[in-house]
Amino acid sequence: MSRGNTRVTDAVRTEACPVTEVLDRVAGKWSIGILTAAAHGPVRFTELERAINGISRRMLSLNLRRLERDGLLIRTVHPTVPPKVEYSLTPMAQELHASLTGLVSWAERHRSAIAEARATYDTAAARELDAG
Amino acid sequence: MSRGNTRVTDAVRTEACPVTEVLDRVAGKWSIGILTAAAHGPVRFTELERAINGISRRMLSLNLRRLERDGLLIRTVHPTVPPKVEYSLTPMAQELHASLTGLVSWAERHRSAIAEARATYDTAAARELDAG
DNA sequence: CTGAATCCTTCAGGATACTG
DNA sequence: CAGTATCCTGAAGGATTCAG
Numbered sequence: 344m345s346r347g348n349t350r351v352t353d354a355v356r357t358e359a360c361p362v363t364e365v366l367d368r369v370a371g372k373w374s375i376g377i378l379t380a381a382a383h384g385p386v387r388f389t390e391l392e393r394a395i396n397g398i399s400r401r402m403l404s405l406n407l408r409r410l411e412r413d414g415l416l417i418r419t420v421h422p423t424v425p426p427k428v429e430y431s432l433t434p435m436a437q438e439l440h441a442s443l444t445g446l447v448s449w450a451e452r453h454r455s456a457i458a459e460a461r462a463t464y465d466t467a468a469a470r471e472l473d474a475g
Numbered sequence: 476m477s478r479g480n481t482r483v484t485d486a487v488r489t490e491a492c493p494v495t496e497v498l499d500r501v502a503g504k505w506s507i508g509i510l511t512a513a514a515h516g517p518v519r520f521t522e523l524e525r526a527i528n529g530i531s532r533r534m535l536s537l538n539l540r541r542l543e544r545d546g547l548l549i550r551t552v553h554p555t556v557p558p559k560v561e562y563s564l565t566p567m568a569q570e571l572h573a574s575l576t577g578l579v580s581w582a583e584r585h586r587s588a589i590a591e592a593r594a595t596y597d598t599a600a601a602r603e604l605d606a607g
Numbered sequence: 608c609t610g611a612a613t614c615c616t617t618c619a620g621g622a623t624a625c626t627g
Numbered sequence: 628c629a630g631t632a633t634c635c636t637g638a639a640g641g642a643t644t645c646a647g
Binding site: 387388389400401403404407420424425426427428 | 611
């Protein structure tokens with residue numbers, strides 16, 4: 344999520360708006376996908392890369408670091424050759440994943456309704472352009 | 476939800492698509508705040524502007540349009556002078572708001588744990604820099 | 608295999624000014 | 628009151644390359 348030229352520090356912002364703090368954990372194009380992909384046990388880097396359709400190696404790495412930093416992911420390095428690194432959710436993240444499941448469920452249930460609403464809205468706007 | 480010997484790849488691909496759609500509706504700095512602020516009945520534009528700390532008039536307007544387009548907000552114009560416009564959640568959005576409440580609750584419960592994890596992570600990184 | 612480093616583009620979002 | 632229009636910045640994210 345872009346914050347533009349906001350001058351407010353993170354500390355002040357999160358204190359003022361806890362809602363934003365939630366979003367920051369889940370924000371970004373890939374966080375939910377990573378959390379979902381890692382929810383059912385230890386997963387290797389390459390497995391995640393293959394599982395999450397369209398993610399770049401860079402973004403996967405960046406997001407894994409951020410999630411690990413926030414205490415949502417456990418990173419386990421097996422000192423073998425070739426290296427083997429596994430990621431899994433912390434208990435805290437497991438809870439988060441449960442909430443996210445609710446979101447996913449909502450999206451599945453209303454996906455077509457949203458598409459329809461959007462189409463209706465757009466045709467209405469187009470008609471106004473014709474009329475005006 | 477697949478478990479056990481189901482391969483991660485298959486489990487995630489089927490979820491990753493709606494996941495992206497969810498995120499698109501909730502993405503952005505203000506969507507959750509707007510949905511939360513409008514959840515308890517019709518709210519006027521200026522009321523939202525005051526309720527949501529730090530939002531600009533432009534972003535409020537843009538997000539209201541987007542939410543309305545997706546069928547999450549109802550926009551009611553009262554042809555009075557001065558103009559009066561009220562926003563309220565559609566039933567679909569009410570359900571979404573229920574899920575979002577879970578997210579907010581999660582954030583409140585684990586906020587300090589996240590801050591602590593972050594501090595630990597950062598000090599560990601700093602120590603490695605010193606050692607190296 | 609698991610990354611980190613670098614460069615580059617896109618776009619959300621802030622500041623500001625204007626309008627019915 | 629409830630917006631729209633314009634300009635601009637900074638962060639997200641993609642592509643590519645290098646490394647342990």
